Amino acid sequence: MSAVVEAPIVQARGVVKDFAAGDESLRVLHGIDLDVRAGELMLVVGPSGCGKTTLISILAGILSATEGEVRVGGRALGGLSARKLAAFRRETVGFIFQQYNLLPSLTAAENAAVPLVARGERLGAAEKKARLVLERLGMGPHAGKQPRQLSGGQMQRVAIARALVHDPAFIVCDEPTAALDAASGRAAMELLRDAARDPHRAVVVVTHDPRIYGFADRLAEMEDGRVTRVLDEPAAIRALSH
Amino acid sequence: MNYVQEHAVGAIAWRMLTGDRAKYLGLVFGVAFAVMLMTQQASIFVGLMLRTAAQVIDVTDADLWVMDPRIIYVDETEPLPESALWRVRSVPGVEWAAPFFKALSVARAPDGRLQQVFVLGVDDATLAGAPSRMIEGSVEDLRRPGAVVIDRVGALFIWPGEKGSETGSPRRSDVGRTLEMADRRATIVGTAETSAPFTTFPVVYTRYSEALRFAPPPRKPLSYILVRAQAGEDHAALAARIAAETGLKALPWRQFAWETIRYYLQRTGIPINFGITVILGFVVGAAVVGQTFSIFVLENLRQFGALKAMGVANGTILRMVLLQGAAIGILGFGIGIGMAAAFFEITSRTNVDLRGFFLVWQVAAGTAVAVALIIVGSALLAIRRALVLDPAVVFRT
Structure with a gap:
């Protein structure tokens, strides 16, 4: 049973994104309207090149929308300077990348502590908090290992710990199961679904993987830079995965 | 942050x-x-x-070098008349002025080995210009007839089979050895640590009067005049005064060293x-x-x-x-x-x-x-x- 709360953490209204392509501009998002509610795990699905990654980049404050408005936690991102956007990401967003992007020379605990360090905590104190999160995710025995000593599934857990450690209101996750076997992928999604159960947090997952559609509270389907439909009925979502 | x-x-x-x-x-x-x-x-x-500029740098007791106006570096000597020494001594601000002889000679070791050497003749009376870092013997030993002080490494070049300290083994003392220069016998009374000369020839120090016998005698023997300024005297000003009153070139030692270095920089490859x-x-x-x-x-x-x-x-x-x-x-x-x-x-x-x-x-x-x-x-x-x-x-x- 979903713990979805109606208040949207993320609101996108009429979001348009153009990229320069030589002398011309290429429109990759065509007026996206989307809400992601607190306590919700939303999947964004669609074929390659449909604009999923661009959309989450805008929602996370990495890219700026050409037109339209994005609000996260009630804060409008339009017009924020690069410095303020960086501060917004530091405070509000947790990231899980497809390639994990763990710093190879840091231990799992140090990697998971990076967002806290970026917010101004001492490495030692941040590492302690990160270890607690890693333990919660079953990674306690591996906290002192470097990424090269970990399996893909374990690295994904470290990446999830890193996204959770600073208790962000919004987590964006890009293809979390793309590099994982079925069991590891399911385990990772269970962790993300648990993370989304926090009533003050929303999780958006971009994926190609129909095996994980069943974890979604809602599912937004995209095509050619548009959200073509949003499914919120578990049965309809499950049907899509088959 | x-x-x-x-x-x-x-x-x-x-x-x-x-x-x-x-x-x-x-x-x-x-x-x-x-x-x-x-x-x-x-x-x-x-x-x-x-x-x-090693031989300029090694003379530590003179403030100024006085020379023929045409000289631009230390190895190019143009002898001065003996009277130049008296004229320099008469310039106000000069504490003392001493003759300095510099020439190349060929030293012959008793075993027949030949080695080109620098012969430096220092003032007979004051020994001004003598080496300051003696290893063996004393500068005062130069007052003995036919006495020379040789630089430590120069002796190794003349007697190369006895590296001594270079190999860690004891080397027999060079004091007492003899050399022949210009058909005159010279006796080594001491060894000194000197700066390596550019040409790496051994440097032999002796008194001015002895030096004239150990090197091919020039028509005029006085190579340089070494000058000590009176206390508180500005060296550059004194050099200018000497030049004005004698028509000779006078340089503070540091400037002469730099001019020698500049010569090699500009005139050699x-x-x-x-x-x-x-x-x-x-x-x-x-x-x-x-x-x-x-x-x-x-x-x-x-x-x-x-x-x-x-x-x-x-x-x-x-x-x-x-x-x-x-x-x-x-x-x-x-x-x-x-x-x-x-x-x-x-x-x-x-x-x-x-x-x-x-x-x-x-x-x-x-x-x-x-x-x-x-x-x-x-x-x-x-x-x-x-x-x-x-x-x-x-x-x-």
């Missing part, structure tokens, strides 16, 4: 740098090698140039040939330092992208890279300077041909500045890519 955050981010930057031990050591030793190359080549060049080596040392060193550090930054570009995505500001990333550069620079510089110092220390002990070469502190300081500029420059060039990097790159595979 507060101190704690700087400290913590610095710790991450340090871990990023040292996490891959092999790469980290490669960077540090790349810089160390470049530093050693730069300092070693430049110091040898400086040492070589100092050798050209040394600066071009060796300068190219020095410049190549710097270019290769700069390339090694710049390239290795740029590659390190570029290899970490994706990691910096991830940090930017997570909200680490550009300024923080810049400081992280500069910190990494500073760490590599300081460690590499320290090791490189240590290697260069060890090189000079070891070679000066084991090879007499390399005596007089040392790690010049100005070269070390210049290399430190060069390494700092190269590191900062290459860091800024490389980090430019990270600063303009679209953090969305981390969402791309």
Whole structure:
């Protein structure tokens, strides 16, 4: 049973994104309207090149929308300077990348502590908090290992710990199961679904993987830079995965 | 950004740098090698140039050198009339003026071995111009008939089979040995440590009157006049006064040394040939330092992208890279300077041909500045890519 709360953490209204392509501009998002509610795990699905990654980049404050408005936690991102956007990401967003992007020379605990360090905590104190999160995710025995000593599934857990450690209101996750076997992928999604159960947090997952559609509270389907439909009925979502 | 955050981010930057031990050591030793190359080549060049003025530098008791106005460097002597000495002594501000003889002669050892030598004749009365660093014997022994003091390494050239201290074995004393110069017998009464001359010929010190017998006698014997200024006298002003009143050229010793060095710089191929080596040392060193550090930054570009995505500001990333550069620079510089110092220390002990070469502190300081500029420059060039990097790159595979 979903713990979805109606208040949207993320609101996108009429979001348009153009990229320069030589002398011309290429429109990759065509007026996206989307809400992601607190306590919700939303999947964004669609074929390659449909604009999923661009959309989450805008929602996370990495890219700026050409037109339209994005609000996260009630804060409008339009017009924020690069410095303020960086501060917004530091405070509000947790990231899980497809390639994990763990710093190879840091231990799992140090990697998971990076967002806290970026917010101004001492490495030692941040590492302690990160270890607690890693333990919660079953990674306690591996906290002192470097990424090269970990399996893909374990690295994904470290990446999830890193996204959770600073208790962000919004987590964006890009293809979390793309590099994982079925069991590891399911385990990772269970962790993300648990993370989304926090009533003050929303999780958006971009994926190609129909095996994980069943974890979604809602599912937004995209095509050619548009959200073509949003499914919120578990049965309809499950049907899509088959 | 507060101190704690700087400290913590610095710790991450340090871990990023040292996490891959092999790469980290490669960077540090790349810089160390470049530093050693730069300092070693430049110091040898400086040492070589100092050798050209060795005989001026070794005369420590005179403030001024007086010479024929046409002389432009120490090895080009144009004898002065004896009367020049009296004219110089009469110039106000001169404490004393002493004759100095400089000539080349051929020394013959008792076993028949021949060696070209510099014969330096110092004032009979005061011994002004005599060596200041005696190893064996005393300068006063020069007052004995036919007495000479020879430089330590010069004796090794004349009696090469007895390296002594160079090999760690005891060497028999050179005092009491005899030489023949210009068909006159000279007895060694002492050995001295002198600066290595440019041509590496042994240097033989004797009294002025003896020197005239040990070298082919010139028509006029007075090579230079050594002058001590009265206390409080401005050396440059006194030199100008001597020149005005005698028509001779008078230079403070430091200026004469520089003019000698400048002569070799301008009139010989040394600066071009060796300068190219020095410049190549710097270019290769700069390339090694710049390239290795740029590659390190570029290899970490994706990691910096991830940090930017997570909200680490550009300024923080810049400081992280500069910190990494500073760490590599300081460690590499320290090791490189240590290697260069060890090189000079070891070679000066084991090879007499390399005596007089040392790690010049100005070269070390210049290399430190060069390494700092190269590191900062290459860091800024490389980090430019990270600063303009679209953090969305981390969402791309």
